[in-house]
Amino acid sequence: MHVKHLRTPDVVIGADTIVSVDEQILEKPVDKQDAYRMLSRLNGKEHSVFTGVAIVHCSSKDNQLETEVTDFYEETKVKFSDLSEELLWEYIHSGEPMDKAGGYGIQALGGMLVEYVHGDFLNVVGFPLNHFCKKLAELYYPPSKHNVQHKKYDSIPSVDTFENLSDGENDSSNFTEHKGASKLDSSGMCSSEAIYNSENSSSVRTGFMVPLENQNGVSESAPKLPSKILDLMDGFRASKALFVASKLKIFDNLKDKGPLKAVDIANEIGASVCGTERLLDACAALGLLEKTPQGYSNTDSANAYLTSDGEYSLHGYIIHSNDHLWPLFTNLESAVKEGSRQNHRAFGKKADDLFKDYYHSQEVKQRFMAAMHSIAHLTARDVATAFDLSRFKSACDLGGCTGALAHELVQIYPNLKVTVFDLPEVIANTSYFQPSGQHMAPVTFASGDFFKDNLPEADLYILSRVLHDWPDEKIHVLLSRISAVCKPGSALLVAEIVLDEKKTYPPRAVLQSLSMTEGKQRSGSEYKQLLEKYGFTNTQIKITGNLLDAVLCFKKSLSP
Numbered sequence: 001m002h003v004k005h006l007r008t009p010d011v012v013i014g015a016d017t018i019v020s021v022d023e024q025i026l027e028k029p030v031d032k033q034d035a036y037r038m039l040s041r042l043n044g045k046e047h048s049v050f051t052g053v054a055i056v057h058c059s060s061k062d063n064q065l066e067t068e069v070t071d072f073y074e075e076t077k078v079k080f081s082d083l084s085e086e087l088l089w090e091y092i093h094s095g096e097p098m099d100k101a102g103g104y105g106i107q108a109l110g111g112m113l114v115e116y117v118h119g120d121f122l123n124v125v126g127f128p129l130n131h132f133c134k135k136l137a138e139l140y141y142p143p144s145k146h147n148v149q150h151k152k153y154d155s156i157p158s159v160d161t162f163e164n165l166s167d168g169e170n171d172s173s174n175f176t177e178h179k180g181a182s183k184l185d186s187s188g189m190c191s192s193e194a195i196y197n198s199e200n201s202s203s204v205r206t207g208f209m210v211p212l213e214n215q216n217g218v219s220e221s222a223p224k225l226p227s228k229i230l231d232l233m234d235g236f237r238a239s240k241a242l243f244v245a246s247k248l249k250i251f252d253n254l255k256d257k258g259p260l261k262a263v264d265i266a267n268e269i270g271a272s273v274c275g276t277e278r279l280l281d282a283c284a285a286l287g288l289l290e291k292t293p294q295g296y297s298n299t300d301s302a303n304a305y306l307t308s309d310g311e312y313s314l315h316g317y318i319i320h321s322n323d324h325l326w327p328l329f330t331n332l333e334s335a336v337k338e339g340s341r342q343n344h345r346a347f348g349k350k351a352d353d354l355f356k357d358y359y360h361s362q363e364v365k366q367r368f369m370a371a372m373h374s375i376a377h378l379t380a381r382d383v384a385t386a387f388d389l390s391r392f393k394s395a396c397d398l399g400g401c402t403g404a405l406a407h408e409l410v411q412i413y414p415n416l417k418v419t420v421f422d423l424p425e426v427i428a429n430t431s432y433f434q435p436s437g438q439h440m441a442p443v444t445f446a447s448g449d450f451f452k453d454n455l456p457e458a459d460l461y462i463l464s465r466v467l468h469d470w471p472d473e474k475i476h477v478l479l480s481r482i483s484a485v486c487k488p489g490s491a492l493l494v495a496e497i498v499l500d501e502k503k504t505y506p507p508r509a510v511l512q513s514l515s516m517t518e519g520k521q522r523s524g525s526e527y528k529q530l531l532e533k534y535g536f537t538n539t540q541i542k543i544t545g546n547l548l549d550a551v552l553c554f555k556k557s558l559s560p
Ligand SMILES: C[S@@+](CC[C@H](N)C(=O)[O-])C[C@H]1O[C@@H](n2cnc3c(N)ncnc32)[C@H](O)[C@@H]1O
Pocket: 355, 372, 373, 375, 376, 398, 399, 400, 401, 402, 421, 422, 423, 426, 448, 449, 450, 451, 463, 464, 465, 466, 469
């Protein structure tokens, strides 16, 4: 403007907004699938919306442009409720997500996805007006350092118009009483006011927050609460409350019932009334239960995921987390110091083979299988549809456990026959997990050891949550054996959490690694490299937005 139109603007304002979840930035989706990936990441979780703003104050001196830049950002926390696939897709089909950071617009249809907003709503819309006004006021009316009494505002400061701010006639030593202050107070919009007493004049002005400085010039404004750190500090209490409520079958007892009083639930589960009441309140505080004067009841999420017979129940995995992972994680310090698994400390004996350890007792085995089943069932649809597998006629799910993925595959691809291959002690216990009322013919179960025994013939092999468990030598044996039986053009589908290239996302995978199995989690390029070593090419990676991602690769044709 200065050069082209020979006019110097007073001020230029730039702003842009991003959405961030689990330390990742979500920009605008490039297509519907990308919008789905973003919205699935936000589903049921709290995320942050940041807007960065730059205010460039311009002036010209001797025809030279002079600029002074002030920048700031505003963060607002937004939580999505637990949303169904149908709702997400309906929202995506509305077309609204496409030009919006994070794939939603809170001011329109996207508002229905949001459970709560902590902070400035307008910041989520795209511009943090309140913070901006405060900044403008600071810039144009810097407060005197002396005698500043400070009180905090809850609401928008009383700036009549922006013209008032930019007229340049007022300065910090020449405040006049601002009529808006009492108007706002009486209407209840502002909870308090800031009062400045300069040496020469006593005047009242409202409009912006100024940190009070003590005699040493040190700011005494309250520090910003580190909410993420505080949440992590409390995380273990919340996890344990969920585990114990699941173990005591609180969610099962409340299923399909009206609100129940603590005393009734305590009687049902054979626990103390005072202890039960505290646990129920903790579950209500964590959003797992509803509490009303009539008593406690399950939330929709608790009915769907926390009851032991819910279709997508996570009960199995929660019990595994309580009984197996929790004792291991309480020995994390030793695990880190020694660089090894801590089964001997947690369970009193060393684990030579991860699975022998799980399968040494019927109870532990069933618990482990239920845990695997709950995650496999929840992820099976997304893994099965990550790629079009309709060209394959037969598949073999190696280490396929209860057959949850196999059953989903045959539903989606009716021409596919799937064999689930697992250790004999697992195959002997799969009947409990089979879906009822389905035509079962296309899924068969075969027992064997994939390191030693003949692998069933198939034109698609599957390794779901297998590779991350084993050290490189074992992976070498397994992939060499699969590669040897795989005909050119046949494929291998790997289902794992695929790490980003920095290997810090998603945190779930990085935290799983702390269990110190001899295996490891890998990034997309690491999977590609590993699979290429065993003759698999054309590797495609699909980040599903679910708990497991998918990698598909094809056996290279023999060179002529
Ligand atoms: C982490 S679980 C994953 C189960 C299932 N694929 C899923 O994604 O839910 C690993 C599976 O590999 C099986 N497994 C371990 N060692 C095996 C072996 N030597 N031969 C065949 N299966 C094995 C285990 O019994 C278990 O079912």
